[in-house]
Each structure stands twice: as structure tokens, then as C-alpha cells.
Amino acid sequence: MTTVIAFIIIFGALVFFHEAGHFYFAKRAGILVREFAIGFGPKVLSFRKNETLYTIRLLPIGGYVRMAGEDQEMVELKAGQRVGLLFNENEEVNKIVINGKSRFSDIRTIEVEESDLDHKLIIKGYEEGDEDETLKTFSVTKDAVIVEDRVETQIAPWDRQFASKSLGHRAMTIFAGPMMNFVLAIVIFTILAIIQGVPVNDPVLGKLTSDGAAKQAGLHEGDTIISIDGSEISSWEDIVEVIQKHPGEELMFTIERNNQTKDIAVTPKAEKDGNKEIGRIGVNNPVQKSPLKVATYGVEQTYQWTIEIFRMLGKLVTGQFSIDMLSGPVGIYKSTEVVAKSGITFLMKWAALLSINLGIMNLLPIPALDGGRLLFFGVEALRGKPIDRQKEGMVHFIGFMLLMLLMIIVTWNDIQRFFL
Secondary structure, rough: OHHHHHHHHHHHHHHHHHHHHHHHHOHHOOEEEEEEEEEOOOOOOEEEEEEEEEEEEEEEEEEEEEEOOOOOOOOOOOOOOOEEEEEOOOOOOEEOOOOHHHHOOOOOEEEEEEEEEEOOEEEEEEEEEOOOOOEEEEEEEEEEEEEEEEEEEEOOOOHHHHHHHHHHHHHHHHHHHHHHHHHHHHHHHHHHHHHHHHEEEOEOOOOEEEOOOOHHHHOOOOOEEEEOOOOOOOOOOHHHHHHHHOOOOOEEEEEEEEOOOEEEEEEEEEEEEEEEEEEOOEEOOOOOOOHHHHHHHHHHHHHHHHHHHHHHHHHHHHOOOOHHHHHOOOHHHHHHHHHHOOHHHHHHHHHHHHHHHHHHHHHOOOOOOHHHHHHHHHHHHHHHHOOHHHHHHHHHHHHHHHHHHHHHHHHHHHHHHHOE
């Protein structure tokens, strides 16, 4: 149950912050956001607030912000079609009823002659019961809704649609999703620095675990390591490297404590790390809580892990990293299960790393991902005009199908790895 809760919280937070970036900058640009969704597939929970429907969906494989103008925008009112109109106090149309007109007592039915719900915001038609059969023009409010099968959908005039905005606004709206994942990682790492302090690379022992080999041998927190088995030690990384290479072997630590030098024998305990054994003595990295260090730690860690993830992506491209080593939702769930057993701080760091991964993956220039859309914006900037929307849509659709195929393969590999 702990793993399920941890996975839901982490997945929800990562997707929420990502989609919140899209949502915030879309709203700032004046774009009508139709839906803010966590997950894909059938709706589990939903509620509407103002213009937007907020949903939680069944499949935990991402989320989306559906903006006006990204899909075919609205039911088209065709000449000869009979629709019902409801009006506000200014005699402007605020509801267009496609069917089920009998549910409204004050409705006025017209036969549509012509309509423009994008630019002019008018409907022209002949009103039922008008003996003169005069062609009338009805003004439509900018936030009018179309009612079909009892579902209300707000119209989106051209200035509320995604495509109507400047290239800069559109690019920022798309880039904001991955950007917020990096921001979330910075925030998490900063909180960890406030709680734990900032790790330093000095050759000094941090806190000792009660059952570790270091405490049992007589080492103390704050001891400075001068050498191990005669090898000079100048950093914390040197200490870790030597200890990990000698599981189960007695090592002679030369330390400085209270301005005195001592020799203490320590035997690292052998522990499994993947497919190999490494040595551990139960000592934590030394830390400091300098306000300046704490303030910069989040940015530094996010930058360093970003570089590391790009390095791993480079190995994937060059064939040094197999697709079988990738993980999908199942693999992430199992890893979360392992990390959750180590405590909340390890879980927080895991969430930060996943957030960086999500940000980077979405920025890759792959159709259907944010990076693919940004690539099309770059081409538009060079051409001076956008690429045909149908052609771009087809590219993104193919990309989405290929991504789903990859997700299925990766998930099957996870299932085989962990359950079969």
C-alpha cells in the first residue's frame, strides 16, 4: 500500500507540474483551455471550473492540456439546420441547442442560413413562427455554449484559439511543460538541502549508522581520513571508491581526531549492488548548511543530473545502452517500491530524478512530444509561415502511435523482468 501511495503521489506531482506549465502559459496567452487531464483513457474523476474540465483518467502514462483550436473546433452549423437559441438580457445568443430543444421553455428555434462562430460571432437564419420570414442576424457572445446530447461545449472565437497566438506565445506554452519539470526538480533538491544539508567532498566522516562496520570499529562522525591501507585520501569520493572495492576485506584507516592521528582497522560489509558485491561501512556523506550552498544546491544538482541523463541517451544512440534497459510505468513502480523502503528523503530524490527525466524526454525532437512541436515552430520561424496543420497533425499522430508501441514493448519487458 505504501508503494501504491508513493507512486500515485510522485506520478501525480510530475504530471501535474508538467501540465500546469502548459496550462498557466496558455491562460496567460488568452487561449481557451478545454481540459486539464492527469492520465489517459476513461475518466475516473472529473469536475468543471470556469472554462476548463479537470479530469483524472485511468491509465497512468502521462497527461495533457487540451487547448481550443488543436482539434476540429466545433460542431459546424450548416445551412438548413434547425437549432434552438437562448439569449441573455442583452438579446445576445449565449446557448445554441443542437438537439433536445424541448427541455428549454424560453428557446427560439431558427433555420440556419449562415453562421460564423470564429470571427464575426453571428448566426443568420429564419425564426420559426415569423410570418414575414425575414432573414435575421443574431449576435453571439464570446463565451456562448453549444448544447448537444446534453453536453455543453464553449465556443472558441479565433482570438481564443491556440493557432491565433504569436509564435513566441505558442512556443512558450509548449516549452513550459518540460520547464516546470526542471523547476520541480530544483525545488525538491533545495528542500532536501534544507532538511539534510549540502553534501561536501571533504575526506571527513558524516553520520554513522548504528549497525555499520564504521561504528563497530570505533570510527566517529567528524573523523578526517588521511589514508586507507597506505593510499592517500583527499576527498569523500576517494573514501567511497576504496571501500566499495574491498567488500569483506580488512582495511587500515589512518584518521585525524582532535589533532591526533590514529590507525583503526575496519572491515566493510559486503552488500549486493545489482549484479556485483560492493563494500559498505555505514557512513553518510558529510554535509554543511551554508545558506549560499543550500540556495544553489537545487540548481547544481538538476544541472548535473541533466548532463548525466543526456550522457545515457548518448549511449542509447550509439548502442552502448540497450532498449531492454529502459523502464515504463511498471519498472518505475517497482523502482519506487525499492526506494520507498529507504525513507522519505530517498523517495524525494527519486521524484526529482524522474522529473528531470520527464522534462528531458519531452524536449526530444520526436513527433507528438513537446520537443517535436517545438521543432515545427522552429521550421515555421525559418519559413516565415506555419506548416500545413493537417500534415503536421499526421506526423504527430504517427509519432504518437510509435510512442505507444514503444511503451507497450518497454512495459512487456518490465513485466518479464519483474514477474515472469
